Amino acid sequence: MLDLIKIEYKKLIPYRTFWVIFGLFFIFTPIVFYGAGQFKIDGVPINFSTMYHFPDVWNNVTYIASWFNLLIGMLLVILVCNEFSFKTFRQHVIDGQDKADFIISKVILMTTFAIFSTVYLLIVGALFGFISGGGSFLTDIKYLAIYFIQSLGYMSVGLLIAILIRSSALAIISFLSSILVESIIRSLIPDAIDQYFPMKIISNLTPFPTPEGFMVEEMRNAVIPDALPLNTTLIVAVVYIFIFWGLSYFILTKKDIK
Numbered sequence: 001m002l003d004l005i006k007i008e009y010k011k012l013i014p015y016r017t018f019w020v021i022f023g024l025f026f027i028f029t030p031i032v033f034y035g036a037g038q039f040k041i042d043g044v045p046i047n048f049s050t051m052y053h054f055p056d057v058w059n060n061v062t063y064i065a066s067w068f069n070l071l072i073g074m075l076l077v078i079l080v081c082n083e084f085s086f087k088t089f090r091q092h093v094i095d096g097q098d099k100a101d102f103i104i105s106k107v108i109l110m111t112t113f114a115i116f117s118t119v120y121l122l123i124v125g126a127l128f129g130f131i132s133g134g135g136s137f138l139t140d141i142k143y144l145a146i147y148f149i150q151s152l153g154y155m156s157v158g159l160l161i162a163i164l165i166r167s168s169a170l171a172i173i174s175f176l177s178s179i180l181v182e183s184i185i186r187s188l189i190p191d192a193i194d195q196y197f198p199m200k201i202i203s204n205l206t207p208f209p210t211p212e213g214f215m216v217e218e219m220r221n222a223v224i225p226d227a228l229p230l231n232t233t234l235i236v237a238v239v240y241i242f243i244f245w246g247l248s249y250f251i252l253t254k255k256d257i258k
Contacts, residue, residue: 004105011088012079012109021075025068025117030124033064051209052128054135059209061125062147065117066206070176072113073154077171080106080162103249106159114151118144146205146234153202153237156244163248163255179203195228198240204233 012018037051051060083089089102122144129135158175165171179199186194194200207230228236 004101005108008105008109021071025071029065029068033061052132054129054137055139057125057129058140058143061121062143063206063209065121069151069154073158074172076155077158077162077175078168080159081166081168081171084166099252110152110155114148117151118148149237150202150205152241156241160244160248163251201233201236205237
């Protein structure tokens, strides 16, 4: 296990694209989050600045950061496709590494990415919350754990697509198009079924925030008819993640190593 980790990070540390993508995530997440709280709409009784307060900050910051999960998913796609483009996967197999080790190493990599981004959101949310003052630090901190699962979900989709296609450009296009394609398919089937589609499940893990004072009462009481309970969404997302890992391994064993 330690050997797999060492191999992954020897390839990762000097890779400039990794630093660029994570740099964009680290820089723009707090900037966008701060900017979102500065909106003012004349004549509309919405106080956006309350999005910084505990406990609402956790739902709000994870919702904003969830949009940047696509960046991290793209990074995973690029890293996996590079294994095939530069023949490193082939060389590892020739050197005696099992194909299961390849999946395990990528799962470790994804988990590490998800942990770092989640810890970063903990720091960002805590800073905004303490500076704005008031509220309970621990209340609703569960959204960080939910974000962690969501981050794994997007990267697991990227892993599957990258192993299936193996070309960085096509895999990235397919990854970004997967949400649109799924939306088109969902529009053709009943709501009772479409709510269980993987990309919808994963994206719904971080619900649109409705903190106190952020929305008028009528908006807070609005209910999305086809929305699954958050706990159910979380369980289904975890199941999908394991399915994606299993499918990735299955496809990898069926394809040649060239």
